[in-house]
Amino acid sequence: MSALITALIFAISEQTVNNLLDDIVISLETNTQNYQIPDQSFELDLAAIVNFDFTEIYLEKLKITGYQATMISPDSIDLDIESLNLKVSFQYKYELNGLIDKGTGLLEIINTTISTTALSSSQKTVKFSPLNTKVKVHDILIEVNKPDSKNQNWVFAFLKPELKDLISDQVKSIINSGIEAIDLGDMYTSFNNSDLAFNYSLSHPLTITDQMLKGESLGIFIQESNPNYNPPIPKPVDAVITEIEGIQFVASDYVLNSLSYAAFISGLLNFTITNSNLPQDLPFGLTTTTVGLIIPELIVEYGLGKPVNFSCNFVEPPFMNFVDNNEWSAQIKALGYMECEIFVDNEVALKLGVSVIGDARLYLEEWKIKGTINELKVDKVEVISATIDVNTDDVKDFINSSLETYIKTINDNALKNGIEIPDFGKFDLKDSKVKTGTGFLYLLINPSLSFTLEDLINFLG
Template sequence: MFLCCWLGLVALIPTTLSTNPGVKVRLTEKGIEYGRQLGMAVIQQKLRSIKIPDFSGKEKVSPIGEVQYSLSNMHIVNVGLPKSSVDLVPGTGVTLSIGDAFISLNGNWRVKYLRIIKDSGSFDLDVNGLSIATTISIKSDETGRPAVSSDSCSATVGSAKVKFHGGASWLYNLFTTFIDKALRNALQKQICPLVSDAVSDLNPQLKTLNVLAKVDKYAEIEYSMVSSPTVLKSSIDLSLKGEFYNIGKHQEPPFSPAAFNLPPQNNNMLYIGMSAFTVNSAAFVYNNAGVLSLSITDDMIPKSSPFRLNTKTFGAFIPQIAKQFPGLMMKLLVKTVKIPTLTFEPNNATVQATTTMTAFAIQPNSTLSPLFVLNLEASVSARMFVSEMKLAAAVTLNKMDLTLAKSYVGDFQVGPLENVFKGVLKLVVIPAVNVQLAKGYPLPTIGKMKLMNTQLDVLKDYMLIGTDVQFS
């Protein structure tokens, strides 16, 4: 794959209305160098496919006179690209330069002179001092994905030397100058088209870009660009939308991303800055989908727990429950009443959630009798981590506050129930949340991309993922 991930990610999608991004991506010198290595392997393979058609000609060679010659069955035996560089032109684009390259090929020769003398044999051609320079443009295709092309290209061949073998080759080496020039021109005409093909061969890979990545049956995340790539002297910065949407319904949340800047780092090939906006847009989407709720029954509580979800247990704290609903199992319904909010501070990610917890007694006929409704304010710490190609998380409870919203069994003090509901959160709610968070959601990727040596740091208003990449 030509020029690797950095070129693919440079052009995630065409420019849309300018706004603050939810996600920023920085491609460093280390990533560009990896792209150069992959690109050279592809170009080298392309140059090995050079096909020089058979050709013939006539030349006057002293003292022989007119010589008719033909060259056939020519094929490449070796290509070397010892020097190459990829340079960023700030504010402009990308240039690729190759120098001191060489190509070796062989083929068959045949000559006729003095009208009756014929001879044949083989020959070797060594092309040295080959240089190639190309500029690469990045545009959008009809699907909104990037398409790349070689905008301009120049190729020059420093020297071409042919050596004949067999027959009276010592004689025919006298007129190699004429054939050198013909072969050099034939090669030179093919080099730029092949380089252009190598660049174009990236386009099928770019079509694998997850511009709109499905998360689950409720949500998808959009990684379209919100502004043009910023080409700097030693890196390329990309601004991506990084916003969750309900599948089939792209509704904007009642908040927008705050501006943030990536710190100057160059230890990894790729840096991804994920703002709090991106995660909070996920909370908005799942809240709209009505899935931020959980029904809790006794079978969800570990058998080792002394606390049971029945009217006997709660009757110890609220006697009227045991009197009015003796010997019944209970059910709790936890439901968000506000969109959970995540904040990033250095080394700390915190989620604030406002929920209601409604308790029911389960009647013998399975009908539910409401007992009380509590307001629950909870704060949890989130540990973010990268799992394969996804960003995942796990939360732990920091603190919670309970207040009585409504009672169907008369007034009672909430305080004695705090430990009970803290246990419910730790034993049931948070493990259920963590199961979902562990599934993760897709990071912006292209093709068969694998993350290596990944690190994640939480900073002010965003988290920073530093990673190397590898393509198979």
């Protein structure tokens, strides 16, 4: 593309980040009891080398207080945790000069403080890098027991400095890995079995204020085999995000029309209907006899029972636009023009120009798309060439009666009950709504998050 455009804008408020942080902490504190931690082993030099093995490690308690995420202009987010406390139980075994001792124990980590900065570190994607991560373990308590002998706590007292460093390093590594995992990569998605892709890489670097993080994205569908073009469609409207709440998206109808254009030049909008691709349970085929009920001139010209094929190609990409709507719903209008040919015995019997218009109102409920297709109909039919005379009004009425049945089926069976939108991991996006203005769609999401320690570990890879 010769010039960068912005067709998609997204933003997340500082308050929403902290709300999600609340969800994470509550989920972790609630769901981590009896979580098993992998076995640990290390050596300690106490004049002689002591080998320690810790097994059956279980997290019994986790408490996090005084946490806060703060957005810092122009490119970073600070995270501070005043106090992290946890308690784990374990089995231990250590070996010193050939002598082996083993038993059970409890480890309590007290008043660990954490601070770090997530720095936006890419011009083209959403990616963060950790900066100045600090972890301080103020104190740890270790109490061990041996069922068959005296306590060996004096041995483990030597471990406190070593364990403080080990715990600090591991917590720091977890935090840094978590920040580095915030990486959307090339922000480019290919679609299987098509020549289409969606490029939503940043058109400008992320901007961060004291209230929100905002990103401006290309938001363009492209033909993957020929991606470097400017589609001949209207440029995106100038749209801004002014509200400071939730997660917000503003999408220009440029996004829709870039999809329409990419599908058009890829040939995905063209279709052919023959007897071979009709449903097997259809009680009739495409012949001059059946199609002749609508166009009787086919029977006169070609006789009964001759095979008939249909082929339709859009002459130009269909155009779609978002319409101004004061309600929390999306109003979308569309129009297109295609040429359709009717073949009999591989001869073009009729070539028609068909104008199509559509109108729909959609809304979100419980993260489902609901609404109504108000109109999808053929507006005009014209004869381009023909070997027969034909009444275009009859053709138009037949197509529209078929479309009415099709629309009613979609409205009653799909849009009335709602079309499920794919989930995004552990995020609950049911508190969401959408509306349209002239040339753009606005989506507001107030997300919640349910997270476990195992989810966190899987996320960190």
